[in-house]
Amino acid sequence: MNDSSHTRVSSSERDRALDELAQHFALGRLSVEELEERSSRVWRAITVRQLAETFADLPAAPASAEGSYLTDGALPRTVVRVGAIVVSAGVCQFVFGNWWWLLLLLAIPAVMTLGLRNR
Template identity: 40%
Template sequence: MADVPEIRIGTAERERALDTLTRHFSDGRLTVTEFDERSGRIAAATTRGQLEQVFVDLPSPTPTATPATTDDADDTDDSLGWRNTVMAVIPFVALALFFLVPIDNSWLFFLLIPATAAILFGAGGKRRDGKRRGR
């Protein structure tokens, strides 16, 4: 069924084709005029064959660069999730302490916000050269 050029396409296929065309443009394979003309043809395309005609003279696009991974477990998105959650809650904790704890200078509770940020997101055990301490 993938070989049938007369099969109708939807918005998702047009968007993927436009993303691919944009990649070709950013790689320098197309001029602005060619990009405009081909993107218009993609927007007007109703079949798979019409989309394929837009890319006939272009090679398959280069893969997008993936970010470099590190072996540092503390920099993963999973470990930052709880830290971000704590930072979202800390202003409310400071506000509650401000109103509920009857002490002079209760405004100092708001210093919990930057202090918590420094503790959670500070140096994180890294030296300036990017290596972990104590390993």
């Protein structure tokens, strides 16, 4: 009677799911649009089943030390942050027509250094 697929998900499970999505994005399995759409689904998920449906067409991630189906996301978070900087700089440059926005790309080494240091 206690079907685990109907169990409500916690905030920490959502966070781990978002980390796993970031890893799939970093590996090139998801586009930016797919990452945004699936991230939105993770935030709307109420049950374990709904959360699992977000990953139905993706390969399973290796289990972390806790035995979870999600993995540690320290490096992918850094990759996602760098990607966000690149996309933001490109969009701002296109929208405002000023190449000075591309100076945002200079923030990438700082983000990479801080992200790897916090690993």
